[in-house]
Amino acid sequence: MRTIAADISDTLAHYQTQVNERLEAFFDKKIEEASRISHYTQEVAVNAKEYTLRGGKRLRPIFCIYGYKCLSDTNIEAIIEASISLELMQSYLLIHDDVMDEDELRRGKPTFHIVCKTLCERHFGTNKALEFGKNIAIVAGDLLEAYGEEVLAKSPFKSEYVKKAVARYAEIIKNVGYGQILDITAERKGSITEDEILMIHNLKTASYTIEGPLHIGALLAGAQEADLQVLSAYGVPLGLAFQIQDDILGLFGSEGKTGKPVGSDIREGKKTLLILHALKRCNEGEKEILLKAVGNQHVTAREIDAVRAIVRETGSFDYSKKLVEEMTDKAVRAIKESPFRSEAKDFLITIADFMGKREY
């Protein structure tokens, strides 16, 4: 007998392939469009394609497709095509994020501005090549946002539905922007409260990764306000669970499965609920260990082990695990009671359990 995990993996793989194929075809058209302007615009489009297709789980498009499937099973080809708008948004936001954070690696390869820095060095020399790379990356992000908006606005659904979906698309970008401002200021402030972390998770992850994509798909199928509310009752807690699970994996996950170096969250000084909760419950000596480790670029494996021990001993690990479970259950209950199509309900329930238990 096949396991549920194997079934959902098949479903995910199926849509990942479909989404990737459509992204590829979309970018090929854009590369052609850009090539008619100049060699340089073409080069930017080629690199935007490589960047977008170099990895990613395509969760946002898949949630968009299943948001649609909650209400309709016609025109699946069109919803898959429309769903790539969310992956274009993702590339756009990641490119700008990497510029702001001055990160050099994304999905194991150079970030977009570093790719453009290298192009600059090849074409024009090394002087101010990083600035050139960053500037092209800012424009490329803006371009990808416009691409995503275009895909959505040109999708063949009822105009009334498309209009609402576009407004929702803009709302997601707005929420991520607000979340990003909180994030940047919190980092500068050097302190953050649990409420602020939850607010950032809500604006940057829940709205953006799960609730927003579900809404866009559902709106394209003609969703009413009540439908959107059910999807929020599912998407918001699941988004929170997803983020907390991410934090847990960031500290306790294995590099082989997550693809991230062990302890990278610690090194980057990421303020997670996990750490914040531990800080509130530990003694002075432990506090010193935590504060010394978080944000320390040269933190040792031994120090990371000590952080893990404190997170366990203070009950922060169990608390976070329990929160993931509770939030996942809440999401599942909301969707179980919904009037949606059973294929979509089954998928959303299974993926919620899957995400709560994921190891990557």
Added chain:
Amino acid sequence: MRTIAADISDTLAHYQTQVNERLEAFFDKKIEEASRISHYTQEVAVNAKEYTLRGGKRLRPIFCIYGYKCLSDTNIEAIIEASISLELMQSYLLIHDDVMDEDELRRGKPTFHIVCKTLCERHFGTNKALEFGKNIAIVAGDLLEAYGEEVLAKSPFKSEYVKKAVARYAEIIKNVGYGQILDITAERKGSITEDEILMIHNLKTASYTIEGPLHIGALLAGAQEADLQVLSAYGVPLGLAFQIQDDILGLFGSEGKTGKPVGSDIREGKKTLLILHALKRCNEGEKEILLKAVGNQHVTAREIDAVRAIVRETGSFDYSKKLVEEMTDKAVRAIKESPFRSEAKDFLITIADFMGKREY
């Protein structure tokens, strides 16, 4: 008897006031929205309002309003409201532009990232304050783009029309992006051809300042492809005329009227058709003078006078003036022959003449 210039000034002033009032009301709602998230998001919204309202001729919203008026005279309130999306786009692009160019002044006041740098210094100290300012400015630009998209997507016109207008809105952003890539690479390359300059003008000015806004307004009134073509036949040459006139004023205009320091285009090394044309026609000695002046931060008033003399002597000044005239005539002819509403035709003809003769 009143002059035509006085009449059109009244019309422009009337719509400038209307657009500004609506921008103000819009931002007040956004400030309220942002204040519910945090003090910092509110502060960004407050500064985005100040930045957007500190000046500007509101040409893009006005062209949008008259694009609509070409086909309809109902629901004027709604088209004025929708037209502010173009001013939000303008703020978004200017904020990102200023980050890329590292400019410190915009409309006589600090650029957005410099405003945010100052906020950083006040709240968090001077360390990496410029980086902070730039990062917040990138996000603020992204936010304003989303605001503009939201305004358009939520406008009360027929959904079918709104859908097309949103796609056109994305297309404008895309064209500006392509133009910006050309611009950045041309600057690095250190050389540019007449074709490239015309391509940049077309992507960044014609599409963005005149043709695009006219199309968006017309689409919201239900324009068909033939209507859009007439507006392009008007907007594209007029956009080019507008840009060349800008270049002429940048070199020969008075600071009192243009608001820009005399010779700032020369200092910034802006590659204009005016200079390019002169370079092709001058002798070796003159060429040396031109190349020494363009892009020279410390260029003297005497050197700028010498540049002006060369531009006149090589016939580049007359050539550019004539091009402005020809392009303006071409635009006027296209609109004269159109089947549009006469109020809109009159305005578009008058403003074309007005722009061709403007001194600011």
